[in-house]
Amino acid sequence: MPNALSRKALKTCGSRFCSMLESHVAETTTHVAEPTRRDFLYIATGAAAVVGGATLVWPFVQSLAPDAATVAAGAPVEVDLTPIAEGQIVKVFWRGKLIFIRHRTAEEIKAAEDVNVASLRDPQPDSARVKEGKAQWLIVYGNCTHLGCVPLGQQGEYHGWFCPCHGSVFDTSGRVRGGPAPINLPIPPYTFASDTKIIIGQEATA
Amino acid sequence: MSQHPTTYVPKSAFGKWFESRLPLAGLIHSSFIAFPVPRNLTYFWTFGAILAFMLVAQIVTGVFLAMYYTPNAAMAFQSVEHIMRDVEFGWLLRYLHANGASMFFVAVYVHIFRNFYYGSYKAPREVLYILGVIIFLLMMATAFMGYVLPWGQMSFWGATVITNLFSAIPVVGDTIVSYLWGGYSVGNPTLNRFFSLHYLLPFMIAGVVALHIWALHVPGQNNPTGIPIKSGKDAVPFTPYATIKDIFAVVVFMLFFAYWVFYMPNYLGHADNYIPANPAVTPAHIVPEWYFLPFYAILRAIPDKLGGVIAMGAAIVIWCFMPWLDTSKVRSTAYRPLYKQFFWLFVVVCFLLGWLGSRPAEGWYVIASQICTAYYFAHFLIVLPVLGFVERPLPLPNSILESVMGVQKVGAGVPAGANAEPSSKG
Ligand code: HEM
Numbered sequence: 255m256p257n258a259l260s261r262k263a264l265k266t267c268g269s270r271f272c273s274m275l276e277s278h279v280a281e282t283t284t285h286v287a288e289p290t291r292r293d294f295l296y297i298a299t300g301a302a303a304v305v306g307g308a309t310l311v312w313p314f315v316q317s318l319a320p321d322a323a324t325v326a327a328g329a330p331v332e333v334d335l336t337p338i339a340e341g342q343i344v345k346v347f348w349r350g351k352l353i354f355i356r357h358r359t360a361e362e363i364k365a366a367e368d369v370n371v372a373s374l375r376d377p378q379p380d381s382a383r384v385k386e387g388k389a390q391w392l393i394v395y396g397n398c399t400h401l402g403c404v405p406l407g408q409q410g411e412y413h414g415w416f417c418p419c420h421g422s423v424f425d426t427s428g429r430v431r432g433g434p435a436p437i438n439l440p441i442p443p444y445t446f447a448s449d450t451k452i453i454i455g456q457e458a459t460a
Numbered sequence: 461m462s463q464h465p466t467t468y469v470p471k472s473a474f475g476k477w478f479e480s481r482l483p484l485a486g487l488i489h490s491s492f493i494a495f496p497v498p499r500n501l502t503y504f505w506t507f508g509a510i511l512a513f514m515l516v517a518q519i520v521t522g523v524f525l526a527m528y529y530t531p532n533a534a535m536a537f538q539s540v541e542h543i544m545r546d547v548e549f550g551w552l553l554r555y556l557h558a559n560g561a562s563m564f565f566v567a568v569y570v571h572i573f574r575n576f577y578y579g580s581y582k583a584p585r586e587v588l589y590i591l592g593v594i595i596f597l598l599m600m601a602t603a604f605m606g607y608v609l610p611w612g613q614m615s616f617w618g619a620t621v622i623t624n625l626f627s628a629i630p631v632v633g634d635t636i637v638s639y640l641w642g643g644y645s646v647g648n649p650t651l652n653r654f655f656s657l658h659y660l661l662p663f664m665i666a667g668v669v670a671l672h673i674w675a676l677h678v679p680g681q682n683n684p685t686g687i688p689i690k691s692g693k694d695a696v697p698f699t700p701y702a703t704i705k706d707i708f709a710v711v712v713f714m715l716f717f718a719y720w721v722f723y724m725p726n727y728l729g730h731a732d733n734y735i736p737a738n739p740a741v742t743p744a745h746i747v748p749e750w751y752f753l754p755f756y757a758i759l760r761a762i763p764d765k766l767g768g769v770i771a772m773g774a775a776i777v778i779w780c781f782m783p784w785l786d787t788s789k790v791r792s793t794a795y796r797p798l799y800k801q802f803f804w805l806f807v808v809v810c811f812l813l814g815w816l817g818s819r820p821a822e823g824w825y826v827i828a829s830q831i832c833t834a835y836y837f838a839h840f841l842i843v844l845p846v847l848g849f850v851e852r853p854l855p856l857p858n859s860i861l862e863s864v865m866g867v868q869k870v871g872a873g874v875p876a877g878a879n880a881e882p883s884s885k886g
């Protein structure tokens with residue numbers, strides 16, 4: 255505080271003029287100890303600058319988000335299942351994301367069902383991963399839940415998928431069974447339009 | 461400098477007029493002409509100049525490539541082939557740029573391990589050193605985004621794997637990743653923004669390099685003995701001594717660089733990157749560029765997604781703490797017989813990690829990566845702090861001059877540690 259310092263200096267000075275000044279300074283000092291209008295203005299200006307700055311950053315950050323065209327391109331896609339043979343895995347894209355459509359064999363379904371669910375890293379029964387009465391159709395996202403590589407079908411210990419990148423293993427239900435992947439291959443939203451046709455990107459409620 | 465004036469006096473009238481308005485010549489004079497450098501520097505101290513040269517080389521070749529390159533997912537691959545086949549000397553520009561990135565990393569790794577060996581990260585050079593770590597991080601980001609630009613298979617899947625690292629962040633991870641991509645997967649918006657940033661970051665590097673050199677000119681350069689300049693006799697002026705030596709080293713390094721460019725331009729790359737990006741198929745064996753391999757090995761060594769990402773980040777961030785983790789009062793490893801062995805063990809572990817990063821993540825490779833990762837961190841968290849207490853350093857010379865000319869000229873050595881400074885001052 256410059257006032258406090260000069261007050262001390264004035265006190266040691268000793269002259270009449272100094273002591274006069276000193277009492278004046280003392281008065282102002284007591285006023286200064288209270289928050290002044292200037293303090294308020296400092297804080298208000300600082301706050302406005304912070305809020306304004308943050309508001310300005312927002313549109314820049316938001317421009318990085320998926321744009322309207324990309325979102326629009328995420329409209330549901332129809333897939334005809336008739337050409338997909340038993341045992342085959344077909345790859346389709348929805349919203350630029352890879353999706354596996356797997357026509358499972360009876361053994362593959364059995365292998366997926368005969369699992370102690372509690373022993374899984376991401377416990378989910380096979381029945382929760384397919385539509386009722388459509389156990390032969392497994393529809394899952396085609397990017398490994400570790401870092402996004404495309405796992406290779408019918409490979410690995412459980413003949414589901416094996417990810418070549420860092421060795422994640424998935425079973426015939428697309429559930430993670432080994433390696434660094436933290437969760438099962440997720441199920442995209444889809445619905446059966448008929449027995450041989452699915453619509454990816456649309457939930458069954460319609 | 462004893463034999464040189466420390467303040468610059470312009471000779472011409474124009475020089476005087478200009479200097480009193482913008483003292484640029486004076487700054488150059490005091491930084492690169494009269495600046496005192498230790499007389500005992502080895503060629504390990506020329507890598508700073510080599511790095512500066514490589515940054516300029518990358519910017520010049522990059523600016524020209526950008527004239528012929530198209531940052532669009534449908535055209536990028538073709539435009540790089542166009543550069544290779546149709547553009548006059550396009551092949552040379554691209555090979556210089558692609559191999560230049562590797563040469564940049566060769567130089568930066570030599571530079572970093574030089575700092576580790578001679579304790580250049582210790583007081584009073586902590587800020588200088590941490591600025592260096594920041595430059596290294598920016599270089600990694602730049603090289604990663606550059607590698608995405610040709611939009612080949614390795615570009616695409618490298619981008620996918622690296623951006624997905626952010627999905628390990630709890631709660632907001634997936635949102636962050638879609639903001640990085642500008643979509644629901646790596647695609648055209650991703651390529652566009654990576655090109656923009658790939659163009660920008662090298663200039664940010666140049667800015668941090670300016671701070672780095674500024675911070676260097678406060679305490680001056682370290683040297684093989686680790687003891688500071690004490691008198692004019694310990695030093696020589698930057699020009700001509702360091703200037704000529706740096707130029708010579710840059711020329712030799714250019715020969716090494718040219719060897720790659722002209723004789724094996726694709727050796728350091730991956731054949732898969734000559735296959736256009738295909739979002740439906742991942743290459744059977746995906747590995748990053750060689751300069752990322754040790755960190756990639758650390759990522760894969762941890763069997764947990766978030767854990768792996770944290771370990772990989774920590775492997776670099778931990779460098780920033782070295783000035784405080786290293787408790788030894790002696791800078792140069794030349795006088796630390798015990799640490800010298802641990803230093804070389806650490807170098808071997810880093811090379812091993814690099815090699816393991818290039819192997820598939822299976823069988824004993826995984827276990828070896830885990831052992832090496834554990835040692836990597838133990839080096840910083842255990843070896844560095846403990847050795848400072850238990851090691852008996854060798855006697856330090858009294859001065860740089862004595863270390864060069866021999867003791868008989870200047871008198872006997874001093875007891876261990878007597879010339880070491882407390883870490884609080886230079
Ligand atoms: C720190 C400096 C830089 C580094 C480490 C770096 C690194 C890289 C790498 C690794 C590639 C991929 C090369 C390939 O495999 O084809 C690349 C490509 C590219 N870079 Fe850079 N770069 C740097 C500076 C720049 C600058 C300043 C520009 C532009 C002004 C630029 C423009 C380009 C372009 C247009 C490509 C695509 C053409 C190609 O792939 O050859 N780079 N960069």
Ligand code: FES
Pocket residue numbers: 398399400401402403417418419420421422433434435
């Ligand atoms: S991306 Fe599949 S295991 Fe890493």
